[in-house]
Amino acid sequence: MTPPEEQDRTPLQEPGPAVDAGEGEEAEELARAALTRVLEPGEEHGGRWLREFGAVGLMRLLTGPAPPPGTLTGVGPERLAGYRGRAALADPRRDLAAAAGSGARFICPGSAEWPTQLDDLGDARPVGLWLRGRPNLRTWALRSVAVVGARACTPYGAHMAQTLATGLAERGWVVVSGAAYGIDGAAHRGALASAGATAAVLACGVDVAYPRGHAGLLGRIAGQGLVMGELPPGSHPTPSRFVLRNRVIAALTRGTVVVEAAHRSGSLVTARRAQRLGRLTMGVPTPISGGAALAPIRFRLDHAA
Numbered sequence: 001m002t003p004p005e006e007q008d009r010t011p012l013q014e015p016g017p018a019v020d021a022g023e024g025e026e027a028e029e030l031a032r033a034a035l036t037r038v039l040e041p042g043e044e045h046g047g048r049w050l051r052e053f054g055a056v057g058l059m060r061l062l063t064g065p066a067p068p069p070g071t072l073t074g075v076g077p078e079r080l081a082g083y084r085g086r087a088a089l090a091d092p093r094r095d096l097a098a099a100a101g102s103g104a105r106f107i108c109p110g111s112a113e114w115p116t117q118l119d120d121l122g123d124a125r126p127v128g129l130w131l132r133g134r135p136n137l138r139t140w141a142l143r144s145v146a147v148v149g150a151r152a153c154t155p156y157g158a159h160m161a162q163t164l165a166t167g168l169a170e171r172g173w174v175v176v177s178g179a180a181y182g183i184d185g186a187a188h189r190g191a192l193a194s195a196g197a198t199a200a201v202l203a204c205g206v207d208v209a210y211p212r213g214h215a216g217l218l219g220r221i222a223g224q225g226l227v228m229g230e231l232p233p234g235s236h237p238t239p240s241r242f243v244l245r246n247r248v249i250a251a252l253t254r255g256t257v258v259v260e261a262a263h264r265s266g267s268l269v270t271a272r273r274a275q276r277l278g279r280l281t282m283g284v285p286t287p288i289s290g291g292a293a294l295a296p297i298r299f300r301l302d303h304a305a
Contacts, residue, residue, distance in 0.1 A: 025111075031055035032108040032128040033092035033232065038062065038083055039127060041230040042244040045074030047123030055108075055127075062087035098233040102207040103222070104132040115141035120277050121251050126230045132206040133199075133226035140197060140226065144174035146249045146274070148267045149183025149259035157183055157260035160284050162190035164257065169196020176201065176253050178245060179214055179221070183259045183267075192220055201249050202229035203241040210237050246270040255280030 032055045039046035049058050049072055061067045062084050072080060096106060107113045108128035115138045118125055131137060147165050149157060165175045165187040175191040177184040179200035191198035200221050202210065206229050209215035221227055230248065231241070246266050250256055250273040258281075261267035271281045 027056050028054075028110070029106065029108060029128075030092045030096075031059045033095055033106050034059055034087065034090035035127045036130070036230060036232045037090040037092075037095070038086045040244070041126065041241060042121075042124045042247060044123040046127070047125060048074065050127065051123065059087060095232045098207070099130055102132065102233065104130055104206050104233070106130055107137065113138050115252060117141060118248070118251050121247060124247060126248060129228050129230060130206045130232065131226055131228045132222045133224075133228075135197070135226055137199075137226060137228065140174045140199060141252050142254075143172060144176050144199070144253045146176045146253040146256040146270065147183070147187035147259060148177055148246075148249065148256065148261075148270050149187075150261050150265065150267065151180050151182035151184075153182040153186070153260050156287050157284075158186040161186035161259045162193070164259070164284070165190030165198070166194045166196070169194045169198070173197075174199055174225075176249055178202070178242075178249060179211075179218060179227075181211060181213070185214060185217060187259075188217060188221055192224055195224075197225050199226040199228065201245055201252070202227060203231070203237040203245040204229060205231050205233045205235040207233045208236060242266055243269060247273050250274040250279060251277055253279065255282060257282045257284065259284045 035046070035050075035055060035058065049061075053061060061072060066084075072083075075083075099106060106128055109119065109125065113131075113136055114129075129137070145168055147161055147168070149161060153161070161183045168175055169191040174197040175187055176199045177187045179185065179188060179202060184200075188198050188200060198221055200218065202208070204210045206222075206227050209218055218227055229235075229245070243266055246269050250270050253274075256271050256274040256279060258267050258271050271283075274281050
């Protein structure tokens with residue numbers, strides 16, 4: 001049975017043209033754009049194949065005659081057949097054109113805009129990133145902080161997230177979050193309210209408004225900041241994609257602040273991944289009157305630069 005996260009990777013369409021067999025930057029971009037339709041975010045065996053064969057070489061293996069047994073290790077025949085089926089349908093030129101039509105672009109490792117701290121993820125590094133917005137991601141990521149937390153947050157949590165994000169934005173930090181309801185949305189709004197910088201990392205295509213109730217917010221973020229994701233245009237979120245999205249938030253930023261989170265939550269997954277990557281990790285304490293609660297967090301971030 002096809003896993004839920006793979007069900008929308010094979011759209012009902014005629015097979016697209018194969019990725020160019022040439023070399024160079026354009027061939028690399030086309031191959032990596034195609035692979036965002038083939039590999040799920042964070043698939044380490046896919047990352048290992050990329051490291052061993054390169055993006056162009058991997059697409060050749062997936063779209064040409066069946067490779068010899070043992071060439072693409074780590075998956076069984078059925079799963080490999082699924083990859084080959086998706087690779088045959090991939091049309092990177094169409095995806096790049098669709099992205100351009102929605103004001104988006106595609107960047108990949110080695111390009112001038114690629115934030116090299118994402119390379120700390122090793123074989124789980126994104127194949128590439130689809131971006132909507134004008135700022136340069138590499139420049140922004142150098143001074144960025146993640147503010148994450150519960151969707152079902154309290155009024156106190158929302159207030160603290162917005163206040164913290166406003167203060168960080170006013171001090172020249174880029175506020176990064178996931179555009180979800182609750183803490184994420186409050187953090188983005190806090191940065192936007194101070195005319196500051198904010199970036200949203202999505203678990204879907206950058207042309208997909210999810211959650212639908214944040215369509216307006218995502219439009220404001222794209223207009224004033226950046227909206228980004230690993231999935232190609234038209235892709236929809238799944239539970240596993242939300243979890244895997246968090247590794248990008250953790251690796252991209254200098255530190256992660258958790259504002260209200262359940263014991264088992266995606267926000268704590270982000271914080272744990274940030275710790276393993278050697279990033280600063282912080283948490284907002286329970287209600288404290290006045291601004292004393294934020295002082296240690298602001299102090300640590302001010303001295304992280």
